[in-house]
Amino acid sequence: MVTGQGPASARARDRVAAAVAELGYVPDAAARALASRSGTRLAIAVIGHTAAVLDDPYVGRVLTTAAHIAAEREVGVSLHWLSLSAPVTLAGLADSRSLGGLVVVNPTRPALETVPRALRGRVAAIGVGARHVPSFDVDxxxxxxxxxxxxxxxxxxxxxxxxxxxxxxxxxxxxxxxxxxxxxxxxxxxxxxxxxxxxxxxxxxxxxxxxxxxxxxxxxxxxxxxxxxxxxxxxxxxxxxxxxxxxxxxxxxxxxxxxxxxxxxxHPVEEIAAAAATAVLDRCDADRATFFPSRLVVRESA
Amino acid sequence: MVTGQGPASARARDRVAAAVAELGYVPDAAARALASRSGTRLAIAVIGHTAAVLDDPYVGRVLTTAAHIAAEREVGVSLHWLSLSAPVTLAGLADSRSLGGLVVVNPTRPALETVPRALRGRVAAIGVGARHVPSFDVDxxxxxxxxxxxxxxxxxxxxxxxxxxxxxxxxxxxxxxxxxxxxxxxxxxxxxxxxxxxxxxxxxxxxxxxxxxxxxxxxxxxxxxxxxxxxxxxxxxxxxxxxxxxxxxxxxxxxxxxxxxxxxxxHPVEEIAAAAATAVLDRCDADRATFFPSRLVVRESA
DNA sequence: CTCACCCATGGAAGCGCTTCCACCGCAATA
DNA sequence: TATTGCGGTGGAAGCGCTTCCATGGGTGAG
CATH class of the missing domain: 3.40.50.2300 (Response regulator)
Incomplete structure (x- = not known):
């Protein structure tokens, strides 16, 4: 096991680390996902009528935060657009095997009801209080x-x-x-x-x-x-x-x-997104909605 | 082989298709990537000082296009932020095994020089004319x-x-x-x-x-x-x-x-992004730069 | 000094798929 | 009818990793 999880002497661990560094070894994520039946990838799914929802500034900030967290934890990020025209279902979400966690942005309730069993405790929502899934939103x-x-x-x-x-x-x-x-x-x-x-x-x-x-x-x-x-x-x-x-x-x-x-x-969008991403990556299956405060900013238009 | 690639009688093919539909079978992407030594995922890597580059409207349009194409072809999209502070290198790009193609947005030349051998002919750039990689940009x-x-x-x-x-x-x-x-x-x-x-x-x-x-x-x-x-x-x-x-x-x-x-x-950003995504997904290894026309839009500020 | 126990280690099995090969049955040809 | 050839088919191997188990060497207590 290259993860450093299992029992091993400090000496052995060091030797492995040295060899890894010298050989430039990078573990194969596909093989790892296959063998361990679960991956580490952070998936962000955005629901909307067209793929243009991904161009929304709000979504951009969520993606930025996700990419940041993913970079820190050295996991991948995948991006999904879930069309509203087709019945929105998380069930067939691409490659749920190699998925570490899923954050759904602006979910509909039906979409959240179809969370695959394999993903239990690894899904969070941004934008709505849904049952069985921790959710994060602005108040x-x-x-x-x-x-x-x-x-x-x-x-x-x-x-x-x-x-x-x-x-x-x-x-x-x-x-x-x-x-x-x-x-x-x-x-x-x-x-x-x-x-x-x-x-x-x-x-x-x-x-x-x-x-x-x-x-x-x-x-x-x-x-x-x-x-x-x-x-x-x-x-x-x-x-x-x-x-x-x-x-x-x-x-x-x-x-x-x-x-x-x-x-x-x-709105503290970055905080919200970070909370959601962290929750799914850490397998925190708190089944509740968290609301973040919003603060008035007075400028010229009102 | 579930891909429908290999030789098979029409009858057998139909029976498989029927069974697939009835059982709701979804092939495991991780296992497939492992066995075939190459995946289908479309990776979008954006280079920048901070992850906030992902929040750029230009990048948003690229992502939208990528998500659209990915949805059509039923492949996944992964999103990567390549920090400019660390030496930018594509070599260690997460999970290159399960990758079908890589589109690099706003690449630096050094970053493009380190394309892993495994990715030869599956990388394209948006934003610069780089050697050994087809590139797409506005003129x-x-x-x-x-x-x-x-x-x-x-x-x-x-x-x-x-x-x-x-x-x-x-x-x-x-x-x-x-x-x-x-x-x-x-x-x-x-x-x-x-x-x-x-x-x-x-x-x-x-x-x-x-x-x-x-x-x-x-x-x-x-x-x-x-x-x-x-x-x-x-x-x-x-x-x-x-x-x-x-x-x-x-x-x-x-x-x-x-x-x-x-x-x-x-700028025809969607066209540019679609061209790049299609090029890598279709393994088109044309080694040249394509420039798309830009058109003046006169409004009030000038 | 002996026994029991624990932990580090190496090996085997298997994740779900693709790839390759050997096989068999069919139709076309002599 | 016997032979060649082709295409469909099933089975075995193996992708690179994790998980589990059996083994063996070490440590502590009796």
């Missing part, structure tokens, strides 16, 4: 609450919200929080469905202003979408923040580059 | 030429350039093209090194305006950097494009979302 509820209250505190009352995709259950808490604040101030709720893309944000802005022309603030559950809203509002000739305030969610790198700079809520 | 020369000439045509003469990182050889052609145009119009060359990040772009803007206050246009070899330049100029109170025109390179999704919208050059 959408208090995050949303913080942003919407900031809007209220700056004098806005007719606040609209652009949500995430309907298949993503983690957005529900955010919508709840929005509803709650609106109820408190006795304001009408104005919800338009989004999908976390900028293009949808621009469309949502037009939709919103057509339906409720007196809207004075828009909160989007994704910075990408908020940037799209900014763009759509600009096309409509609406001044931000003079006429309408805009706030996003995520604090992606571009949030501070837009004009006006985007007011948003910042 | 930096004509792309740069197009952007800089557009700047000249709009009346700018004191044009500065923010380059890419010095370790990336593919930027040389771009700098050459810039020099050539400046020489033609008899203008002074003003070059500031960049690193493809927005933060560096903002710094470069300050540096540039301090050193050459009469600069009337800035061309950055990356949209991310150009967005940073926009930000830096804004902080300096410089009007864009009234006082200084800004142009980028890449046409990332955010380019049309910035205010003013970024003039840039659009």
């Amino acid at each position: 959408n509820r208090s995050g949303t609450d913080g942003v919407v209250r900031h809007l209220v505190n700056s004098g806005r009352r007719r606040i609209a919200m652009v949500t995430g995709p309907s298949w993503l259950p983690c957005g529900d808490r955010a919508v709840d929080a929005y509803h709650q604040v609106m109820q408190e101030i006795g304001g009408e709720t104005r919800v338009v469905p989004g999908d976390f893309t900028a293009a949808r944000g621009a469309m949502a802005a037009a939709e919103l202003m057509a339906r409720w022309p007196d809207t004075d603030a828009v909160f989007a559950l994704s910075d990408l979408t908020a940037l799209g809203v900014l763009d759509g509002l600009h096309a409509l000739g609406v001044q931000v923040p003079a006429n309408v305030a805009v706030a996003g969610f995520d604090d992606i790198a571009f949030a501070c580059l837009s004009r006006p700079a985007l007011t948003t809520s910042t | 930096n020369r004509s792309g740069t030429d197009g952007v800089v000439r557009h700047l000249v045509n709009s009346g700018r003469r004191r044009i500065a350039m923010v380059t890419g990182p010095s370790w990336l050889p593919c930027g040389d052609r771009a700098v050459d093209a810039y020099h050539q145009v400046m020489q033609e119009i008899g203008g002074e060359t003003r070059v500031v090194p960049g690193d493809f990040t927005a933060a560096r772009g903002a710094m470069a803007a300050a540096e540039l305006m301090a050193r050459w206050p009469d600069t009337d246009a800035v061309f950055a070899l990356s949209d991310l950097t150009a967005l940073g330049v926009l930000d830096g100029l804004h902080a300096l109170g410089v009007q864009v494009p009234a006082n200084v025109a800004v142009a980028g390179f890449d046409d990332i999704a955010f380019a049309c979302l910035s205010r003013p919208a970024l003039t840039t050059s659009t």
Whole structure:
């Protein structure tokens, strides 16, 4: 055994290490996975309609973190796009044999129900509280609450919200929080469905202003979408923040580059991703959801 | 052999297929890789100082394409960050046994020289012309030429350039093209090194305006950097494009979302990535560089 | 000094697949 | 009808590793 696991004298261990170094020996991962019936690879699976979800800044940060951890532990990373069009199932996930752990980003509940037995205790989710799988997410509820209250505190009352995709259950808490604040101030709720893309944000802005022309603030559950809203509002000739305030969610790198700079809520994405990756790699099968705090970042747009 | 490769009667083939479908049999990739001494996995290796290179929009598009192709061919994708701090070498690339092909993004020349023998004919590069490996890149020369000439045509003469990182050889052609145009119009060359990040772009803007206050246009070899330049100029109170025109390179999704919208050059990144992935997966060992055209996109910033 | 016990060591088995080869039965030819 | 040839088929070997077990040498206690 080259892993250094088994019983062996210190002298023997040293001799092996020396030989390994001299010969440049690298153990064959395929053979190892085959013999030990389990590998070490860290798999990141992202669920979405198109493979373009991998181009999302949020996903980029998750991948960056995963690559970092993988480099430290000297394990590989594999990347999977799970199409939403086909029935999403983790069951047939490529090469589950050589897999050390699986992190699913933005999972649907059905997808999480089909975790292969072989992967028990080695799967974690980023983005939803699923049963039988530890999950890690930002606290959408208090995050949303913080942003919407900031809007209220700056004098806005007719606040609209652009949500995430309907298949993503983690957005529900955010919508709840929005509803709650609106109820408190006795304001009408104005919800338009989004999908976390900028293009949808621009469309949502037009939709919103057509339906409720007196809207004075828009909160989007994704910075990408908020940037799209900014763009759509600009096309409509609406001044931000003079006429309408805009706030996003995520604090992606571009949030501070837009004009006006985007007011948003910042998330510890790296921490979340690291927690998920560490959990699966360490076979921690805690069956619960962990929420990370989100913090309001006030810039120019609201 | 379950691959359907070997000789077999149509009847036998059908019976096997039926059994496979009924039992839900999935061949074990590890065992297959071990026995056949070569796998099918598509590996994407990105070179950079930090793992954050994976968060770059350009890399995101490459990953999206790779995931798409992998899904079609039913092969896996693995993701690797090759640190520039450590001597970059492909030699010890994790699990080269089960690898079908390797695409290296933004490679340095030394990194490409150490391709393991086992990978001969299964490696391609995105971003540089390297010997012994087919490489795919945008035509930096004509792309740069197009952007800089557009700047000249709009009346700018004191044009500065923010380059890419010095370790990336593919930027040389771009700098050459810039020099050539400046020489033609008899203008002074003003070059500031960049690193493809927005933060560096903002710094470069300050540096540039301090050193050459009469600069009337800035061309950055990356949209991310150009967005940073926009930000830096804004902080300096410089009007864009009234006082200084800004142009980028890449046409990332955010380019049309910035205010003013970024003039840039659009690249067929998906095509490039698909060509590279297909080349390695099909074992095409053409030893040459292919350049894809870049097309000027005029927006508001220049 | 002897016995019991423990641990280090080497060897064998086998993970699930591919590759190779020997075999057998068929059809075509003499 | 006997012979050659070809293609389909089943079986054996082995990919490089881990896991398990039997063996043997060492140590401590009686």
